[in-house]
Amino acid sequence: MAHKVAVLALNGVIAFELGIPARIFESARDASGAPLYRVATCTLDGRPVETSTDFRVAVDHGPELLEWADTVVVPASKDPGPMQVDARLTPELAAALARIRPGTRLVSICTGSFVLAAAGLLDGRPATTHWRYTERFAALFPAVRLDPDVLFTDDGDVLTSGGVAAGVDLCLHIVRRDHGSAVANTVARHCLVPPWREGGQKQYVELPRPSTEPGSGTAAVRSWALEHLAEPLSLRQLADRAGMSVRTFTRRFREETGASPGQWLTVQRTERARQLLERTDLTIDQVARESGFGTAASLRLQLRGRLDVAPSAYRRTFRTAERVG
Template sequence: MAIVHTVAILALDHVVPFDLATPIEVFGRTRLPDGRSPYRVRVCGPAPEVETDAFALRVPYGVDALAEADTVIVPGRSERAGPPPPEALEALRDAASRGTRLASICVGAFTLAEAGLLDGLRATTHWAAAPVLARRFPLVDVRPDVLYIDNGQVLTSAGAAAGLDLCLHMIRRDHGSAVAADAARLSVMPLEREGGQAQFIVHEHPPVPSGSELEPVLAWIEDNLGRDLTLREMAARGGMSERTFSRRFRQQTGTTPLQWLLRARVRRAQYLLENTGHGIERIAAQAGFGSPTAFRERFKRVVGTTPQAYRSSFHSSSRESPAAT
């Protein structure tokens, strides 16, 4: 008989209910081809009851149960949560020292980082929390633009939906694609989303100071994205030399004029992919990429997926049906 793999889910005060429920459902409903369950799921914590932001939750097992786990999953906690209890952090460190697989969902990465278990590793979390994670834990190599990262023993995922991707990835690693695909079907979830896929977020550039000389230039750029804009033309619009314009632009926005222009064009393309049925050639022209080939290459470089895949995920069926791409 196959050995049952124990999955312990660490429940702390102000745990995010969805983050907690996802591994319970996914691992708890997984079945092998002969119908047997390969996982035993246990909810563990330092207190017999924890508060979420909406209700209280009973915790059947203490943190000592982490010592018997093969995998420990750390869900995210809400902004109201205080520091993780010392006994929980110590239990995570002990688990790591035994070689236990550790995984976090969304901002659960902060708990792993607090325990020192992400130092020197690549890690991800929800894109909105990534700058905070990087600032608070400078030894962590934060990657905000992927769905999940598998370092072998330690794994991290982005938002709550990416936590589901991560759980399916672990099942596939443990028991193969067929078992993982069956688990995905039970979750009404596609299996093919890979960890390196982007979170589909193009981060906004920091706002320039109010009254800055760049404000009218940036507005003009946004209005002329479909044109073949050059650094010389943008600098002239701002009444500066190219060198002065580039220096002030970086000082006030944190990036170069051409990189800012690329991001603006990608944002425009995202909007068109989401809200229109325009073909790729038309969108490439409207966003100023010049050619469909250049559009596909640069869009994928920034967003992490193809325009067609992005449209498939985010185009509303209530809008105009997308044209062939």
């Protein structure tokens, strides 16, 4: 049976964020082509709402839809009541949220986190929001464990994301968690978005403009490195392949990717390890060697640090999800 997702559109909803859940979840299919999710949109009274731009959204459902859902998503709104100084929900919004069944998964995109926080649903939990509003959020909701930098947070049945494209990352993460990386990667290809950006990645990195001189970039070296992740790759080796000094290569690399070469390699190796754990029967030692971490201990350390999970537990979770999907 398809997983039921209700999207709550509040007045002033931002159109891009409103469309993310349907675009991502409705693209997820099982091996037979059957949809894995059903997505429907509601408002507080079943009537049309204004959006952040020059059109309104008419829906087919009122707040009763929230009782039907397995997952409720609250996207950002230009006019979210909880962002006001008193941080209180309107009576209509509080009544709507009270309809949500216990155990329902809760998801916010961008400043939708203010709604969940004002309802007390984020107290004591990790959460994030758009980087522009983190100071206001922290002041209004001190009981929330706010992480102002990350793209998204996953606390099991409550997930939050930063603004705009981070909502795409979070929805893809949910598909990956529910059905494995093969399904999530297919959705990403269908939607022409990157298949994975880890939740701990910085929301906002202000980069200098990279050089546009022919041959001045590091893209070719990065492509080569992806084909040689299992090998030891030193900074000097990468710089030599690019025909640059280590200092120039490191600067150009950071300009183009927002990360140091070492950080970038670790992320790519982690992704390779995830794919091998999900799609192959290689031992943990073999996965560590093939992904470039060398030893099982090093692989465990990286997955623990980045995903808070051991390789064997990750494999059990996502191999099971793929079989179910």
